[in-house]
Structure formats: structure tokens, C-alpha cells
Amino acid sequence: MSSTSDPIVIIGGNGKTGARVNARLQALGYSTRPVSRSTTPAFDWDNPETWRAVLKGTRAAYVTYQPDLAVPRAESAIKAFVQMAIENGLEQVVLLSGRGEEGAQRAEEILKASSISWNIVRASWFFQNFSESFMLEGILAGELVLPAGATVEPFIDADDIADVVVASLTEPGHRDKVYEVTGPRALTFAQCAEEISATLGRPVKYTSIPVDQFMDALKEEGVPEDMQWLLHELFTVVFDGRNSEVMPGVQEALGRPARDFKTYVQNTVESGVWSPVMQKACG
Numbered sequence: 082m083s084s085t086s087d088p089i090v091i092i093g094g095n096g097k098t099g100a101r102v103n104a105r106l107q108a109l110g111y112s113t114r115p116v117s118r119s120t121t122p123a124f125d126w127d128n129p130e131t132w133r134a135v136l137k138g139t140r141a142a143y144v145t146y147q148p149d150l151a152v153p154r155a156e157s158a159i160k161a162f163v164q165m166a167i168e169n170g171l172e173q174v175v176l177l178s179g180r181g182e183e184g185a186q187r188a189e190e191i192l193k194a195s196s197i198s199w200n201i202v203r204a205s206w207f208f209q210n211f212s213e214s215f216m217l218e219g220i221l222a223g224e225l226v227l228p229a230g231a232t233v234e235p236f237i238d239a240d241d242i243a244d245v246v247v248a249s250l251t252e253p254g255h256r257d258k259v260y261e262v263t264g265p266r267a268l269t270f271a272q273c274a275e276e277i278s279a280t281l282g283r284p285v286k287y288t289s290i291p292v293d294q295f296m297d298a299l300k301e302e303g304v305p306e307d308m309q310w311l312l313h314e315l316f317t318v319v320f321d322g323r324n325s326e327v328m329p330g331v332q333e334a335l336g337r338p339a340r341d342f343k344t345y346v347q348n349t350v351e352s353g354v355w356s357p358v359m360q361k362a363c364g
């Protein structure tokens with residue numbers, strides 16, 4: 082049986098959402114245990130022997146799966162993880178999920194069918210993919226080259242995701258709910274590049290290429306095969322327009338609207354992350 086002073090474990094504690102969830106929980110005075118492969122104790126999704134020590138003595142978990150719930154091995158991993166959380170006496174698991182992915186739906190069903198209290202935060206693509214992930218390089222180079230065509234996506238702020246996760250973990254009234262969270266506007270990648278370019282004051286353009294050409298480039302760059310599979314899945318299946326609708330999860334969970342891309346762009350320009358000079362000086 083866990084107690085309210087036991088830590089909340091954050092799987093992926095240094096990640097785009099995990100680090101934000103950790104900072105918020107600590108600011109509210111909660112004890113946390115942010116973990117990943119590089120922490121002590123370590124947590125590795127690909128090595129279940131590392132899981133038990135990390136879960137021991139914790140009362141709840143925020144779970145980000147790596148590399149993505151779409152990969153076939155995610156289903157058995159989530160099943161085993163939820164079982165271990167129950168055996169270790171955790172009260173609640175909050176799972177970060179993706180929209181329109183069969184693998185993500187299977188993981189959600191496993192958690193919902195279990196005996197533990199659950200929350201699912203089913204998110205659209207993050208704003209922060211442009212500044213803290215694989216699209217940063219393209220923004221710095223002034224050209225974002227992707228096989229995304231003109232599909233619109235209601236990108237969301239990882240800060241909003243973290244707020245929804247923290248509310249789910251700390252406030253009454255959220256248990257056993259799915260929050261489907263998106264930003265307030267559906268945008269094409271070209272529109273995102275235009276907004277970034279206008280605020281940044283230098284050209285950033287989006288170039289759409291056929292998916293086969295994109296895959297050839299990934300192979301040439303030596304991107305690992307499972308990552309190639311995942312990107313192919315994302316740009317062919319998930320990016321077919323099925324996820325274009327704006328959803329009210331942030332409003333439902335927090336009673337306020339989701340943050341707009343414009344504010345994120347303004348703040349990110351001010352942070353200097355998109356400034357090639359600062360990147361060089363830091364790198």
C-alpha cells in the first residue's frame with residue numbers, strides 16, 4: 082500500500098514532457114523519481130529487469146513509452162509494466178498516448194482494462210518537435226524537408242500536456258478519464274515554417290518530398306531500422322489526415338484553452354534555440 086509521501090515515478094523524466102511534469106510536481110512539493118536509461122537506478126523499456134527497482138516504493142507513475150506506442154513490441158511492454166505497477170502497489174498510471182495509432186489504442190485498452198486507476202493523455206504532435214527534437218536541425222538550416230504534404234495537424238504545447246498530466250496526478254475528479262489534447266489551431270508544416278520565419282526574421286521554408294525519397298535519405302544517414310519503420314508509419318499512416326481535428330482535452334482537464342503556436346514561437350525565438358550562432362557557441 083502506497084502513502085501520499087511516496088514518490089511519483091516519471092518514466093522518461095528527462096524527456097520533452099517528463100522534464101516538464103517533474104518540474105511542476107517538484108514546485109508543488111511532491112516527491113518525484115524521474116528515470117530513464119541514464120539515471121541511477123536506470124529504467125530501460127528494452128530491459129524489464131530494470132523496472133522493479135524503479136517502481137518500488139512509488140505511489141503513481143507518469144509513463145512515456147520509447148520509441149513510440151506504434152512499435153509492435155510496445156503492447157507486451159505496457160502489459161508487463163502495468164502488471165508490475167499493480168504488484169508494487171501503485172495507485173495510478175498516467176499514460177502519454179498518440180492519436181490515430183493502432184499500437185497506441187492497444188496500449189490504452191490494456192491500461193483501461195487493468196485494476197489500477199488510470200489516465201490517458203492522448204496528444205497530437207508537439208510544438209517542441211520544432212525546437213527540442215528532430216525538426217530543430219531543419220529550422221536551423223532554414224529548410225524543413227518532410228514527406229508530410231499539406232496535411233494539417235493541431236500541434237500542441239508540451240507545457241499544456243504537462244499541466245494536464247499534473248492535474249490528473251494531483252487533483253481530485255480526473256481519475257479514469259481520457260484527455261484527447263491538441264492545440265487550438267490545425268496547421269500545415271508550411272504554415273508552421275511561415276510563422277517561425279516571420280517571427281525569427283529569417284527565411285525558413287517547408288519542402289514536401291515523396292516518402293520514398295525521405296526513407297532513402299534516412300537509410301543514407303544511417304538512422305536505425307526501427308526508427309526508419311516508425312517514421313514511415315507516422316508519415317504514411319498517422320499523417321493521412323485522420324488526426325486533423327482540434328480536440329478540447331486541455332479545456333476539459335484544466336478549464337482554460339490550449340496555448341497557441343504563436344506564443345510558443347515567440348518564446349522560442351526569445352530563448353535563442355533557433356539562433357544558429359547560439360547553437361554553434363553552445364555546441
Ligand SMILES: NC(=O)c1ccc[n+]([C@@H]2O[C@H](COP(=O)([O-])OP(=O)(O)OC[C@H]3O[C@@H](n4cnc5c(N)ncnc54)[C@H](OP(=O)(O)O)[C@@H]3O)[C@@H](O)[C@H]2O)c1
Nearest residue numbers: 096097098099117118119125126145146147149179206207
Ligand atoms: N513528439 C510528439 O509529437 C508526440 C506526440 C504524441 C505522443 N508522443 C509520444 O510521446 C512519447 C515520448 O515522450 P516525450 O516526447 O516526453 O519523451 P522524449 O522527449 O522522447 O524523451 C525521451 C527520453 O526517454 C529516454 N529513453 C529513450 N529510450 C529509452 C528506453 N529504451 N527506455 C527508457 N528511456 C528511454 C531518453 O533518455 P535516456 O537517454 O536517459 O534514456 C530520452 O531523453 C512517445 O511514446 C511518443 O510516441 C509524442
